[in-house]
Amino acid sequence: MSVLELNGVSKVYGDGPAEVRALHEVSLTVDEGELVAVMGPSGSGKSTLLTIAGTLEAPSAGEVVIAGAAVTGMSRNDRARLRRRSIGYVFQNFNLLAGLTAAENVALPLELDGVPAKVAREAGVQALEELGLRERSGSFPDELSGGERQRVAIARAVVGDRRLLLADEPSGALDSANGEAVMRLIRTACRRGVAGVVVTHDAQLASWADRVVFLRDGRVVDQTAPAAGPESLIAPGR
Numbered sequence: 632m633s634v635l636e637l638n639g640v641s642k643v644y645g646d647g648p649a650e651v652r653a654l655h656e657v658s659l660t661v662d663e664g665e666l667v668a669v670m671g672p673s674g675s676g677k678s679t680l681l682t683i684a685g686t687l688e689a690p691s692a693g694e695v696v697i698a699g700a701a702v703t704g705m706s707r708n709d710r711a712r713l714r715r716r717s718i719g720y721v722f723q724n725f726n727l728l729a730g731l732t733a734a735e736n737v738a739l740p741l742e743l744d745g746v747p748a749k750v751a752r753e754a755g756v757q758a759l760e761e762l763g764l765r766e767r768s769g770s771f772p773d774e775l776s777g778g779e780r781q782r783v784a785i786a787r788a789v790v791g792d793r794r795l796l797l798a799d800e801p802s803g804a805l806d807s808a809n810g811e812a813v814m815r816l817i818r819t820a821c822r823r824g825v826a827g828v829v830v831t832h833d834a835q836l837a838s839w840a841d842r843v844v845f846l847r848d849g850r851v852v853d854q855t856a857p858a859a860g861p862e863s864l865i866a867p868g869r
């Protein structure tokens with residue numbers, strides 16, 4: 632079943648001579664359990680695509696469907712609920728709150744959604760455990776390494792019953808070993824049924840995806856199933 636559908640999505644910023652066509656009739660479907668990497672030169676529309684898929688901005692034309700529900704026409708409240716409950720975001724700079732422990736950071740989206748603090752905290756610790764960070768639950772962000780902070784950010788993005796994971800250069804600030812680790816973790820989250828879209832510049836990291844979508848000047852110019860990536864070596868026949 633598809634979790635994310637973009638149908639003929641266009642995005643125009645500004646108007647008149649200042650008009651920028653950031654996306655031009657982009658169509659993309661991402662199924663449950665599928666990981667899609669988005670690549671393309673700077674300015675090709677990658678961030679815009681992610682922002683629209685995350686319902687943080689509306690397209691100028693076309694349709695966005697998330698978990699079967701058309702986003703266009705939803706009330707602001709319904710869109711906010713969809714973002715709170717169904718979509719996880721991983722930002723390049725982690726965006727962890729310094730005054731909260733790892734477990735509290737991960738639990739925050741659930742707490743904001745009204746889940747009782749104790750239940751949210753347990754879910755937070757469990758998400759950290761799945762990413763191999765249980766023993767760091769009580770640590771504050773500045774006590775964690777860059778790779779650990781990114782794992783906390785991924786745990787926060789998949790905590791609860793999230794369906795769609797969106798990541799913008801999730802390995803941007805990490806060395807290559809940690810970058811690979813992050814992609815492996817996102818891959819693992821997707822295998823549990825989450826649909827993932829990851830923007831990356833790095834072809835090696837993109838090879839962890841099931842599919843790579845190439846953007847140029849706001850258009851999808853190519854879609855490929857990558858050559859057997861590192862994942863195939865450890866999990867043949869995925």
Ligand code: ADP
Pocket residue numbers: 644645651652653671672673674675676677678679680
């Ligand atoms: P990428 O992520 O591939 O670098 P972006 O999606 O950030 O590309 O940008 C695509 C195009 O849209 C660029 O020309 C960029 O300058 C323009 N753009 C992006 N966001 C805005 C905005 N808020 N206002 C005006 N132009 C924008």
